[in-house]
Amino acid sequence: MKYLDEYRDPAAAQVLLDEIRRVSTRCWTLMEVCGGQTHSLLRHGIAAELQGTVELIHGPGCPVCVTDQADIDFACQLAKRSDVMLTSFGDMLRVPGSQGSLLDARTRGGQVRIVYSPLDAVELARRQPEKQVVFFAVGFETTAPATALAVKQAAQYQLDNFSLIVSHVRVQPAMESLVESPDHRVQAFLAAGHVCTVMGYQSYDRFVARYQLPVIVTGFEPLDLLQGILAGIRQLEAGEAWLENCYSRAVQVAGNQSARDLVQEVYQVSDCRWRGFGLIASGGLSLREPWLRFDARARFAECGLPVILNSACRSFDVMTGQLKPPECPHFGKQCTPETPLGAPMVSSEGACAAYFRYAGV
């Protein structure tokens, strides 16, 4: 497919691999922020190919993995109601809350529907006015324009049977939280390309200035990732730290202004609980005042539950680069994609799932 396949060309990748090896005088530690990048690095064998030249550690950029258990529990509670149709991206179905997953809720008779887009959930609400259609809105700033558009369309249609569980998270506060930790090992970041497609990358200027770490806006295909890694190593070898865009075909400095305006109109920045991390200041989004009638938490306030924390999963250590998934004592034993202890083993962008799936690539 145009703009995918040519970025997977093995011979071109080899040129970049050779250049990375040529310029590296030592083994540098880079963190790819996005779980999609983690999967691509493992799937295409890049992490293994560069072993000893670059250590790639995996960041917190899997929104499914960091969705608070309380939100999953709330979604499961709603799914059990006969008047509710709970809609979600497929990624969320098998992620365990403290008392089961959405898939468990569906098995027990709950109405849980996978949708490709939140706008499909709006259509379901239009077609089934007798049902309360709730969309579980997870995702980084990449996904927020779609859910903001869903809210605006629902308002235009005057739907009183559509609402959102807003669990959107913001990537940069998590990166800040990570580098504030005294034992972090990150020497450069490969920033999440598609978040930057929407939000741009101006906001990283202060981050780079404050922490003196290179930030490279990076895409998802093998050549994108290799280009990002090479740019990061070149900066590190030169003793520099600046903001660099290696994904310019999709990312402009100010991002997509229309999408940003849409997000700004519907959402406000708020503190947010991240699974494994706890409360992150400015780490999420919540609906602004004019749109609060679409807030499922307010509409179904009686469905909240106390959360029973599962302490066995080492997701925090995995998502902060402290622990490689195979180093976890539960990996591949008590914790597999079939019997996950935590979200990183089931999410399509979870680092543990990537290692389990692509081990030996």
Added chain:
Amino acid sequence: MCLGIPGQLVRWVEREGIFSQAEIEFDGVRRVVHMACVTEAEVGDYILVHAGIAINRIDAREAERIFETLAEWGDDEGWHESLPEGGEHES
């Protein structure tokens, strides 16, 4: 979750406000996509789609840059012979 898929704009269905939609072709498969955030796109443009909406256009000029860079590094590897002409891929 954060992956965007590139596709080519085939036909505008509706080009007004929050209900803007266009038909997009992804590797031979056509799908109607919400276009409220990329209303400036024209037929033939490649766009990036995520969760059912277009989130940006793909800049064709910028897309070629990496291949130009590789070409500048020389042809010792013969890498560009494995690419279709002009660095493009025929689906």
